[in-house]
Amino acid sequence: MTTTARGVDAPGRARIGARTLRSDRWWLPPVATTAGLLVFVVYATWRAFEQKYFFADGRYLTPFYSPCVSHGCASAPGSSHFGMFLPDNRLIPYAAVSLPFLLLFRLTCYYYRRAYYRSIVLAPAACAVPEPHGRYTGETRFPLIMQNVHRYFFYVGVLVSLVNTYDAVRAFWDTGGRFGLGIGNLVLLANAGLLWCYTLSCHSCRHVMGGRLKHFSKHPVRYWAWTRVSALNTRHMLFAWVTLGSLIVTDLYVMLVARGTITDLRLIG
Amino acid sequence: MSYEGTFRVWRGDAEGGDLEDYRVEVHDGEVVLDILHRLQATQTPDLAVRWNCKAGKCGSCSAEINGKPRLMCMTRMSVFEPDEVVTVTPMRTFPVIRDLVTDVSFNYAKAREVPSFTPPPDLAPGEYRMAQEDVSRSQEFRKCIECFLCQNTCHVVRDHEENKQAYAGPRYLMRIAELEMHPLDVADRVPAAQDEHGLGLCNITKCCTDVCPEGIKITDNALIPMKERVADRRYDPLVWLGRTISRRRA
Numbered sequence: 001m002t003t004t005a006r007g008v009d010a011p012g013r014a015r016i017g018a019r020t021l022r023s024d025r026w027w028l029p030p031v032a033t034t035a036g037l038l039v040f041v042v043y044a045t046w047r048a049f050e051q052k053y054f055f056a057d058g059r060y061l062t063p064f065y066s067p068c069v070s071h072g073c074a075s076a077p078g079s080s081h082f083g084m085f086l087p088d089n090r091l092i093p094y095a096a097v098s099l100p101f102l103l104l105f106r107l108t109c110y111y112y113r114r115a116y117y118r119s120i121v122l123a124p125a126a127c128a129v130p131e132p133h134g135r136y137t138g139e140t141r142f143p144l145i146m147q148n149v150h151r152y153f154f155y156v157g158v159l160v161s162l163v164n165t166y167d168a169v170r171a172f173w174d175t176g177g178r179f180g181l182g183i184g185n186l187v188l189l190a191n192a193g194l195l196w197c198y199t200l201s202c203h204s205c206r207h208v209m210g211g212r213l214k215h216f217s218k219h220p221v222r223y224w225a226w227t228r229v230s231a232l233n234t235r236h237m238l239f240a241w242v243t244l245g246s247l248i249v250t251d252l253y254v255m256l257v258a259r260g261t262i263t264d265l266r267l268i269g
Numbered sequence: 270m271s272y273e274g275t276f277r278v279w280r281g282d283a284e285g286g287d288l289e290d291y292r293v294e295v296h297d298g299e300v301v302l303d304i305l306h307r308l309q310a311t312q313t314p315d316l317a318v319r320w321n322c323k324a325g326k327c328g329s330c331s332a333e334i335n336g337k338p339r340l341m342c343m344t345r346m347s348v349f350e351p352d353e354v355v356t357v358t359p360m361r362t363f364p365v366i367r368d369l370v371t372d373v374s375f376n377y378a379k380a381r382e383v384p385s386f387t388p389p390p391d392l393a394p395g396e397y398r399m400a401q402e403d404v405s406r407s408q409e410f411r412k413c414i415e416c417f418l419c420q421n422t423c424h425v426v427r428d429h430e431e432n433k434q435a436y437a438g439p440r441y442l443m444r445i446a447e448l449e450m451h452p453l454d455v456a457d458r459v460p461a462a463q464d465e466h467g468l469g470l471c472n473i474t475k476c477c478t479d480v481c482p483e484g485i486k487i488t489d490n491a492l493i494p495m496k497e498r499v500a501d502r503r504y505d506p507l508v509w510l511g512r513t514i515s516r517r518r519a
Contacts, residue, residue, distance in 0.1 A: 006428070128361075136428065139469050149500075151497075203494075214403075216400070
């Protein structure tokens, strides 16, 4: 079969010269998605390996360094809450126990899959726009068959959200034990709350909570949990993007305070 | 307000065809199907169009309007600018019969491959009792009008004719989900969804949901839950271990 006889040009189908007749700006969402993902990946990579300005005012730990478990965390006393056991190496992020799993949690997320299949893999770039690939096997083969283990990264995501929440609460007290409330606390709390929204709105969470049941009426508590997660799940895409933004904003705030570029506005203490 | 609009309509059959230009009167409140009927009445009496209810409930008038899969009876002319050229073509995933009419028998063949509702053997018709919360999920999928726009837009078969044999398409994967979630269906549909109906080919890009005129959340409520059920069986060692232990206890 020649390339011209593929897809919408296959024998028997209406012979229409143009591969797509869409007249709207269908290319805009994939371009915007690619740009958005690229900004986050570049920023997160730079910050994860910078190994500086990750702990501010003796209380604010950026989520990109949480939990801080490298010997390098000793450069910012009080930043490590769970011990320091990873070697201090330029190529090993200080939060190397969480970052790879968070990356995989998002890579295998049902929303992000849709986003990058459309915008980067172009399978398809937009609805009724032909994809450029000659062959398609979907998620039936390695490596894409591994998308099926998303739920395990969700479980790790829950643990990391707990750690982020712990960091946000602990930030009310500085390394000397003095209580205080600043804009940084509000930023960390808002970020932790949004991360919970993203984590709990996950499709795997919805399934685990009750989606796998056949009879909701026999499991009223799980049915209640399923309805709540389902309500969150309708906004999963929104939380996916908002948390990318909140992670950058939180990290940027901590970094700027740590560098002394800005001063944290103290409301109490 | 009335104006004369410009339309490009695909005319032809399996042997060949072309987009032909027409100028047709458009009136307030009309939909694309009204325009095609006027075209038939005034200029092209031999134009082939499949339609029935004109109310978005029969699913007959599926086509592609300016490249987007839509029901012609539910596409208002007011969404287009008066000077905008409106292009109407048949669905491009199925073999064309003539003009805007396609052969959708692929879908009927796939429908026949899905085993029908299987109630418990000890339950006679008339004895079925179900709680509303148990059937709500399946009821959403019953809104389907079988317009086949989701089947048409799904790139798995639209862009890859060779996948038609292995892939049931979103409409029939949703049918499998509907039965799998039905409180009184006792058939085990999960392995077949993956092995025989090609669930693994779906990459959840949501075009089926985007084009559904009934607003059914096909991807979120049918396809992803089915993928998770497949993951329970095939890719989750903890679930497998739990099942094995409970089976031994039983």
